[in-house]
Amino acid sequence: MTDPVIQTVTPTTHDLGDFQVRRVMPSKARQMVGPFIFVDAFGPAQLDIGKGMDVRPHPHINLATVTWLFEGAIDHRDSLGTFSTIRPGTVNLMTAGRGIVHSERSPQEERAKGPQLYGMQTWLALPDGREEIDPAFEAVADLPVIEDHGAKATVIMGDLWGERAQTATYADTIYAEILLAPDGSIPIAADADERAVILVGGEAQIGGVPLTLFDMAVLAPGEAMTLSSRTGGRVMLLGGEAFASRRHVWWNFVSSDRERIEQAKADWSEGRFDAVPYDDEYIPLPETPKTVSYP
Known part of the structure; x- marks a missing residue:
């Protein structure tokens, strides 16, 4: 039998003081899984009274951000005038497009x-x-939930287990949160070009191969397999259509064209992006960003 896991990517951990962020992509080991080009798991954390997340206004181009919470809440504001409080069970999809x-x-x-x-x-x-x-924004709370064999799966994006999320997609995309009870299991279909799973809590195996907490396990293409847990766990499934053309990443900018990223850098430095209403702070363009693509 083919090994169900063809690659394991260990995240880089950034300590932000009050909480940790674990980034598995982009990395030297892996650039994309389907359309996913950036994957962070943040927390779990319990912050002190009076403290909080404060990510000041910053720009994006040529991508869509997807925020999914297990615990807590985040206020989102954007230059379209959107205000949305992100909570568990609701997916926030922000499409940057031209900016x-x-x-x-x-x-x-x-x-x-x-x-x-x-x-x-x-x-x-x-x-x-x-x-x-x-650019566009949507928050979708009415998401399909599948429960069977000790597993509860929420379809965040795309078609999975015979259900389709209402969330917009621009390329073929699958994204789901899977909660496994002790001795729970769920089949993982072989339909997507590229798939990966990330254990974000508890314990689980894919095709009998144990998953390591916060590592991304890239799955063998074309192979149906079973995700299971002996004691209970939480797993994210992600993937979709493989891109034929290269994408470049620099800070918060993604594009197939390096020159487009240079233009976005200049536009941000010179104040040509639209502002976020009611939030007049901003993050300056960094000299050396933590998020970059690799040759």
């Missing part, structure tokens, strides 16, 4: 009691011909 600016902060009521933070931040590269679409 958007947003901020992410802990709500005041969360700060008053000491915020919890635990969730996933991922970016999807936009496909050829759609990188410069108009």
